[in-house]
Structures are given as structure tokens and as C-alpha cells.
Amino acid sequence: MNAVHAPKPVEKALRMLCQANQEAYAVGGCVRDCLLGKTPSDWDITTSATPEETKQIFRGFRVLETGIQHGTVTALIDGAPLEITTYRIDGQYLDARHPKSVSFSRSLADDVRRRDFTVNTLCWNPTDGIVDLCGGAADLQNGILRAVGEPDRRFREDTLRILRGLRFSATLGFELEAETAKSILRNRQLLTVVSAERIREEFTKLLLGKNAAEVLREFHEVIEVFIPELTPLLGCPQNTRYHCYDVFEHTLHALESIDTDETLRLCMFFHDFAKPLCRRTDENGTDHFKGHEKTGSELVRPILTRLRYPRKTVDTVTELIAIHDTKAPKTKVEAKQLLRKIGVEHYRQLIKIKRADNRAKADPHAIDKKLLQMENCLSDILKNGECYCLKDLAINGNDLKAAGISDGPEIQRKLNWLLDAVISEACPNEKTALLAKLQTAPQETGSC
Secondary structure, eight states: OOOOOOOHHHHHHHHHHHHTTOOEEEETHHHHHHHTTOOOSOOEEEESSOHHHHHHHTTTSEEEEEEGGGTEEEEEETTEEEEEEEOEEEOOBSSSSSBSOEEEOSOHHHHHTTSSBGGGOOEEETTTEEEOSSSHHHHHHHTEEOBSSOHHHHHHHSTTHHHHHHHHHHHHOOEEOHHHHHHHHHTGGGGGGSOHHHHHHHHHHHHTSTTHHHHHHHTHHHHHHHOGGGGGGTTOOOOSTTOSSOHHHHHHHHHHTSOSOHHHHHHHHHTTTTHHHHOEEOTTSOEEOTTHHHHHHHHHHHHHHHTTOOHHHHHHHHHHHHHTTOOOOOSHHHHHHHHHHHHHHHHHHHHHHHHHHHHTSSSTTTTHHHHHHHHHHHHHHHHHTOOOSGGGSSOOHHHHHHTTOOOHHHHHHHHHHHHHHHHTTSSOSOHHHHHHHHTTOOSOOOOO
């Protein structure tokens, strides 16, 4: 394993606590990540000092009482905010989240034994090096995620640990120890008391993990507690020449094939949620899923809303689901027509979605050339500054008013008609040519 290299403010804080005859260690995820060769995003410190003693030790610095009732203060050391928490023993948990009371301790062992997983109990300071009281180092070395002590107790104390366990397994690539895994499944219904916001946060991190598909496959029953709409995907057949998996397995393979981007991962997880609803089998035994994109978009919106995803995320994911089966444009005209409807960002996302979707089918390379052509069309259009939307049209509403058109809706119809002409290459995107073309416009163009 790798060594721990703490930032200078962390070492300074540890040194000041120890010089005051207190024990002090960096603890948890920061130590774990260092040993895995990663750079921690934040550092937590645990100490034998009480909150009042900690405040006195750091009296020359700004200290915030961020969680004083649970023994936590935040000290700003040379500009770095460091959470410093007193060793503690948790009292009874009544809300599956917070202990009713805490009592401070002078024993590091008391503190680490209340934590969630052994790999998160490792402690470090520059003098003692790694302190391992729960076997976390061996589990870290072997890629094992094991609950501290009795798994049922850990998960009933803080129910979100169920999802945290799955998230750690997905992001770290660790295997859940057998009894810990059984306990997660056994206690999964406890998640019904957890807030949607906290579930969303852990679920999103899980989806972004390198082992997300494997974890979802093994623990889909946990996900079904808060996304019951997932259940019909399991075992739903896709008897077509294009598919080799049921809908659930296809979803997992597609998820593995997309970038580790929140929007794209959410889109791939949810993209075929409506297939079981839309499945129809013809007289030859072939399945058809007509309209599953639109139905899926409508089905997924309330799910994402229920999980408290931001409105922008909900809109983007559902919009992409609605268009994910759109045929790849073969020409620049078709590409510009699609760009007009969905814009550059969605166009690029659609390429990635279609590629991932196809990687999970019977012939994973069937549309590679089509997608390459789709990419090349976009590249050429952008490089050449070709017009595909009204803002790039060489004529605007003021020009049409000057040409004698005063009605607002009619101006909009005429502009759209001219844009059609430019995109279809019936007219160059030049002001003079567009004004001449305007003279041939039908009186009623409808809603272009």
C-alpha cells in the first residue's frame, strides 16, 4: 500500500494537538484513499481532546462550532477548514440516522468501533504511522468491504450505510464481505425512512462507480426499495435480432459503456424503463417496443423528481431518453435538421448514448460507421460555421419588418421557412439571397 502524505495544515493541526498532550489522528476516508494512491478531497481528524479543549488549543485560529453537540468543531488552519471531532461513544439510535446522545471518550478504540466499515477505521499521524484497530488494513489490501462489528447493528444505527456500502463497493471496486452483503439485503427496507436527498446523493455516486453494473446486478433488490419501477426490467425478454440480453442486463451493459458523467449515467440507467410497458410480441415471436422512448421519458420524470434531482438534470435526462432511439443522420442536411431540434450539447450526448446502447446489443459494432459519420457531420458544420438555427441565420426579424412584414407570428413563420431553405441547401445563408427567397414564400407556411 501507499504511504500517507498529509497536507501541511493537517500535520500542523495534529502536531498542535499532540503537543498539548492529546492524542490526534487523521481518520477515515482520507487515510483509506491515501493508502489506495488517491488524493483525498478532505481530511477529518479525531482526537482525545474535548471540544472545549480543542477550541483552547486552536485559540489563535478561527474555530467554528459546526457540530459541537456531537463533538465536532471546524478549525481554519492556514486557510484550510479541518473538522476535528472528539473520540466518542454513540448512544441509542432512534431515527436510523443520529444517536440520541453521545458521550466523549479518551479511547481511540471506542471511537473507531462505532464507524461503518473497517477500511474507514484506519488512523494515521506522523509519529505513530498507521493505527489499525479493526483489521481495516488487511481488508483494504484484499479489496474487502466489511462492516465494523455486527452488520445488522451498524445498518440499523444509520440506515444510509446500506447505500454507502453499495456505493463504496461500486467506486472502490471492493467486494462486500458475505455477512455484510447478507445484512444489506436483509435490512434494505429500512431505506424507506431515509430522505430522498440523501438517497439521491449516494445512488448517483454509485452509478458513477467503475463497478456500478456489478453492484446493481447483485443488489438490485436494494435499488428497488426506492425505485420500484426497476422491477419489471428484470427478466423482460427482448426477442429481436438486435438484442442478446433481457432489458435489465442490456441496461447494465449499456451503463458500463458510457462515460462516468452524471447525466449520461442516469440516462443509460433509465433509458429503457418503459420497454416492459411497451413490449408487444408479433405472430412470429418477435418483440417490438414501439414508443418506449416517449413513454420512458414520461415515466422517468416523476422518478427523478421524487428523488429530488435538480430540475435541469430532470429535464436533460428525460429529453435525452425521449430521443435516444433517433436514427443517426447520414448527411450534413440531416445533421443540421437534428441540431436545429436538439442543439450541439444534446447532439454530442446522443452520439455517446447511441454508442453505449449499441455496445449492449447482439452486434455491438453495427452502427459504428453511422456514428462516426454523425460525428464528422457535426465537426464539419461547426468548423465551417454552417447555419442550423435562427440565431445564425443571416437575416432577422428587423430585416423582415423592413421588408414590410409587421405581424410578429408571421415574422417567426417566415424566419423558420427561410431556415428550412438554408438547412435543405435550397438557399445560401446570405442576406441578399434570403430576401430574394422571401419573395417566393407561401402566404401561409404553417408551423414550420
